Amino acid sequence: MIEKTINFSRRIFVEKTATAVAGLSIAPGVFLNQVAQAKPADQAVTSDVRWGMLIDTNKCATGCTACVSACNEENGIQSHNRPATDQVWIRKVKLRDKQTGHVTSLPMMCQHCEHPPCVDVCPTGASMKREDGIVLVDKHICIGCRYCMMACPYKARSFAHETVTDPKEYAPRGKGTVEACTLCVHRVDEGGTPACVEACNAAEHGAMIFGDLKDPNSEISKELEKHGGKQIRADLNLNTGVRYQGI
């Protein structure tokens, strides 16, 4: 009981400070890259921010799958040893330019488009984009028709082919619905960084930067302004939130 009380007062303290002194790391070691200040929990996200990611493919190491493992761990994605039907939220792809022979390694995931085709085609509105640009599936009203998977130009989405046992409490997932990268929305809402970015930094590659594309002073915006960043399938004019350098 004493332990609980201590815990409790610490909890209150933590919550109060988190709201008051926004921007401080909440728990030591959890949020290495504190990007923008965490919004208060009771406020809706706004279009004042747009979350995005910049991937420097020159820093992305061939053969390294730290981001993939971190994503699977974070979101409770288990393999059933059936590659064709297993969930893939993020994957590593190695490419060679047919003209120049240049080889590139990059992580591929939901590109969090400004104009997402998956949202356009979804019959029920389950496929949706938050005000801050994060594209999600509302699994409460997803009927599992898989039309979004037909429409996505990046093959970013997976269908839950099997029963999910013990999902993470902050990443609910279930059989019969479609799912994809959430940009670790549960972390982002508390001022955190997606698990893949954290893992890439922990592996000392630093190939991924996460941040607010609308804040000119954010690391990602500055880097994009300085060195640029390309969209994959830019011809589709989807204005993706995930950008790449070196492709």
Place this chain on the structure above:
Amino acid sequence: MLQLKQLMHKSLLMVIGSALLALSTAVYADGDKASFMPDIPEPKDESLKCVQPEDEMKKNHMEYILHQRDKTLREGVRTKQYSLKECINCHVEKNSTARFGDDKHFCSSCHNYAGVTIDCFQCHADRPSSNNKHSQSTSSFPHYADNSVEGASK
């Protein structure tokens, strides 16, 4: 002769009546009260109040959860007061062996009784996770010693 017939009728009725009585008491005597009322597990810490009075929660918990569900998913509102995750944090033990569907699980204890099917736990965790490194969920401790405490705005 007529009297005998009436007597037979009467005794037959009495036999049937007492048999029915015996049957009904047997039903009562057979099970404990669990056969008639759901045995809802108590929250982990009984000194805490629920986020709304108990009667209100019994009737309308789904409205609160549903409202919060859309707020959280679509708008990123992450107050804890009506979140399903916090229901579970408070009402189910970490590593509880009672899983949703069992009579001993907080949610299914009553839902089984009422015969109301829900699909929340086809996707959501039905117990607090034990090795959760994420800050929001690390606390083993429920959030509401008192309804006035923080977070639950509006």
Place this chain on the structure above:
Amino acid sequence: MGYLGLLAFLGAFVLAALGSTYYMEHNGHWVTGMNNQIVWGMPHVFAVFLIVAASGALNVASISSVFNQKIYKPLAPLSTLLALSLLIGGLMILVLDLGRPDRLIVAMTKYNFKSIFAWNMILYNGFFVIVGVYAWFMLDHTMKKYSRYAGFAAFIWRLALTTGTGSIFGFLVARPGYDMAMMAPMFIIMSFSFGLAIYLLVLMASYNWTQRPLGDVVVNRLRKLLGVFVAAVLYFVIVYHLTNLYATEHHGFEAFMLLGDNGGSKYSSIFWVGQILLGSLIPLAMIYAPGVANCRKTLATACVLIIIGGLAQMYTIIIGGQAYPMEIFPGMEVLETTFADGATTIYSASLPEILLGLGGIAMSLIVVALGIKVLGFLPQSLDDATVDPHHKAD
């Protein structure tokens, strides 16, 4: 086989479909042939075929009401019955193949109006209402005078419905096999062809089994019409591929579909043998060849081939379009991936998927059989004199 025997036979297929659904939903879709690359499988081939054919089955009624062709008037009620029943069968498959068929109510109550799929839900539901009212007006003597207006509404609606179905594919910008507005008119003309083939088969079979007279005048008119439709589908297919062949970016897809390059041999065989030879050229020959004008067996065979060809066409469009690798990284060769980037996907339909598809067809036929038996959808006689009193035997 008696009437009840027919129902029992078809019912067995419906039960098998329901069993398959339970199996797929209980285990999850990994037990089917589908995967994360080919997300619409064999059930969709059957479902889209039936939905397209449903609209086409309305041809005969449309011709009678909208274009006021008296000879088709007695044939019109069966046309509406068939249209409704084919749509029921198609939608049954579609719904039972959803990841969450238990959420049908969500699909019916929450609409994203930018989604062509959501519009289709409205079009399907509207089709039931409009065609249902149309059938009622035709069969109810007191309402008969309004049947022309209902027929006109149904005609417009069925065109919208097939436009919607075609646009499901036509509006997919990411996939080279789709992404063409021509999908909509092509699906309309496909509906004319498939729907009429099924109509003719049902018409000939039901008149044969109930031993009612069916004259050559009606059948031959429909036969010639069917020939025009089959040729029109072929024309649209040619234009579709010519368009792709002109654009360099689509050459890969055409080589895949027409020549079987890049692992597409299965689809190119189904295209050439199933869709073009069996489904188009041979039926055309059987319809137009001299000397077969009054041969019911030849016509029936042609109709069966058109249906097989239609299913083949759906297979190449739906499965083939997904199997061809999406161009995510233009100008790049994929060296390593864990998600089949740049690779042709293998799909083989599982038994439950096929059973579900067949169950949908069986469901349609059960509705037809019940409708014919219970309601007066079939006129007693369609011999030449009844159909066209001015007809002279030639």
